[in-house]
Amino acid sequence: MKVFVVNCGSSSIKFQLIDMETEIPLAKGQIERIGSEGSFLKLTPTGKYTVDLPMDVPNHDVGIRVILDALQNKDYGVIKTLEEIDAIGHRVVHGGERFTDSVLITQEVMDGIQACSAMAPLHNPPNLFGIKACMELMPTTPQVAVFDTAFHQTMPKIAYLYGLPYEMYVKYGLRRYGFHGTSHKYVAQVAAEMMQEHMSDLRIITCHLGNGASITAIKYGKSIDTSMGYTPLEGLIMGTRSGEIDPAIVPFLMEKENMTAPQIDEYLNKRSGILGISGLSSDFRDLESAANRGDERSQLAIDIFAYKVKKYIGGYVAAMGGVDAIVFTAGLGENSPFMRDKICNGLEYLGTRIDQERNKVRGKAQEISVKRATVKIFVIPTNEELVIARDTYNICKRIIKL
Numbered sequence: 001m002k003v004f005v006v007n008c009g010s011s012s013i014k015f016q017l018i019d020m021e022t023e024i025p026l027a028k029g030q031i032e033r034i035g036s037e038g039s040f041l042k043l044t045p046t047g048k049y050t051v052d053l054p055m056d057v058p059n060h061d062v063g064i065r066v067i068l069d070a071l072q073n074k075d076y077g078v079i080k081t082l083e084e085i086d087a088i089g090h091r092v093v094h095g096g097e098r099f100t101d102s103v104l105i106t107q108e109v110m111d112g113i114q115a116c117s118a119m120a121p122l123h124n125p126p127n128l129f130g131i132k133a134c135m136e137l138m139p140t141t142p143q144v145a146v147f148d149t150a151f152h153q154t155m156p157k158i159a160y161l162y163g164l165p166y167e168m169y170v171k172y173g174l175r176r177y178g179f180h181g182t183s184h185k186y187v188a189q190v191a192a193e194m195m196q197e198h199m200s201d202l203r204i205i206t207c208h209l210g211n212g213a214s215i216t217a218i219k220y221g222k223s224i225d226t227s228m229g230y231t232p233l234e235g236l237i238m239g240t241r242s243g244e245i246d247p248a249i250v251p252f253l254m255e256k257e258n259m260t261a262p263q264i265d266e267y268l269n270k271r272s273g274i275l276g277i278s279g280l281s282s283d284f285r286d287l288e289s290a291a292n293r294g295d296e297r298s299q300l301a302i303d304i305f306a307y308k309v310k311k312y313i314g315g316y317v318a319a320m321g322g323v324d325a326i327v328f329t330a331g332l333g334e335n336s337p338f339m340r341d342k343i344c345n346g347l348e349y350l351g352t353r354i355d356q357e358r359n360k361v362r363g364k365a366q367e368i369s370v371k372r373a374t375v376k377i378f379v380i381p382t383n384e385e386l387v388i389a390r391d392t393y394n395i396c397k398r399i400i401k402l
């Protein structure tokens with residue numbers, strides 16, 4: 001069975017075609033700059049060279065067509081006809097309180113995703129464009145929606161309600177939803193396997209540290225708290241997002257800097273975070289080299305980030321009454337021994353310590369705590385596409401004749 005995994009962003013489409021017998025992608029790639037000049041498709045058939053194809057992609061509908069054509073191309077494609085695709089799995093960012101698990105897409109589900117668009121105006125509409133485009137081109141192929149928010153729907157009210165009048169929760173659904181759920185769930189499952197235990201017996205803190213960053217407390221297999229909130233802006237300081245700030249700063253800045261609501265939203269999402277503090281870059285690689293050259297603000301941005309992560313870890317240990325494992329994943333978590341060391345330095349009181357030799361690992365699943373540590377620390381590369389493909393497979397295998 002082959003599953004086409006689609007992740008539509010506002011100006012990009014990432015995709016993989018995964019063979020579920022081996023769980024290995026036959027091809028992966030992306031389209032970027034949709035709707036702008038200079039859009040292009042990158043396709044990497046597994047084991048072959050990447051093909052770069054500049055082309056005009058004005059919208060997601062055309063984007064999906066272009067990808068499916070490329071997958072069938074006689075020179076660099078990996079399938080002969082679209083009939084070889086058995087099912088399609090879509091990443092959908094916001095499922096609100098309605099979607100607590102992945103679902104087979106029907107008109108009712110699409111209406112539900114549309115209804116959640118108010119909470120994720122930049123994300124859910126492109127997700128729906130992708131679903132509709134696939135439906136047009138492959139009307140009989142089953143499609144599944146896998147939600148970023150679903151894994152966090154187990155959070156209790158004490159973790160997800162804000163200190164606002166309760167009516168605002170009832171009227172607008174203003175509460176913590178959390179994101180990166182697919183990633184947190186996946187790396188926690190792998191950590192449990194590596195410990196030869198069941199997730200239902202463990203308390204795990206998962207740190208998804210990429211350009212967007214969030215931390216989750218997973219108690220006995222369930223997300224009980226997470227750092228992102230109503231939107232992905234809350235929580236840790238990130239590449240360009242401020243993370244948590246005193247909400248009174250918002251009206252202050254709007255007045256003093258003469259900003260409208262969309263402008264302050266852009267300011268906090270795109271121009272703040274480590275980019276704003278360093279004044280240099282949103283990429284930790286740039287900050288690490290600038291700090292090594294003595295750039296003080298880059299050093300400060302790194303220090304603030306590590307401090308915030310450490311504070312969240314401490315908070316979640318308290319929330320769960322202990323911890324058995326801490327997991328690092330995503331771009332920074334998987335690739336920066338320096339940042340992992342900085343975060344874990346001082347957590348020895350928990351019963352853990354990083355092993356400097358093991359911590360040299362990059363992009364590979366490995367335990368990095370010292371041998372006798374009672375709290376294990378892991379690096380585990382995330383694989384959201386595989387989770388989407390697995391959920392799609394599990395939901396569709398009942399309805400597809402294999």
Ligand code: AMP
Nearest residue numbers: 210211212283284285330331332335336
């Ligand atoms: P992601 O959003 O998961 O793709 O992560 C992207 C971020 O990971 C980049 O912006 C970098 O800050 C960080 N990153 C990736 N590779 C490295 C590395 N080798 N060292 C430090 N940071 C890295």
